[in-house]
Each structure stands twice: as C-alpha cells, then as structure tokens.
Amino acid sequence: MLVERITVEFERDWLSVADICHYMDVSTFVVTRMLRSGALPGIKMGREWRIARSDFEDWLNAERFRSGAPGESGS
Secondary structure, eight states: OOOOOOOOOOSSSEEEHHHHHHHHTOOHHHHHHHHHHTSSOOEEETTEEEEEHHHHHHHHHHHHHHTTOTTSTTO
C-alpha cells in the first residue's frame, strides 16, 4: 500500500515556531527544544527560529516512516 506524502498548506516558504505549534498542536517549548537539539531542521535569525516549509514537510514524512506508518513494510 502506497502512503501519500504529507504536504503542509502554508503560503509562506519560511515558517515560525508559532506556525509549527499550531500545525502540530504542541507547545512552543516542544518545538524550540527540537530545533535546539537539531531534531527539527531550522535556522535562528536573531532571537527567532525559522523553518523552511519544504524541510518541515520532509521532516514530517521521515518521522512518519521512521515511526512505522500504516502500510509500510513490517507494520
């Protein structure tokens, strides 16, 4: 079974921590901790983090497959 790739519907190419929090329904603490650790790719511009929409989509899909998405081999 083929699993459709997740795409994020934002008009901007660069997302803020607030955008990610809203999309994932998690706190800013969770997102900033992931950014600081390098688990979620992003760049810091001054005091604010920015995440490329394409990097966020790639990360979402990689995490889904890493965690054993339904329809993947071995599930």
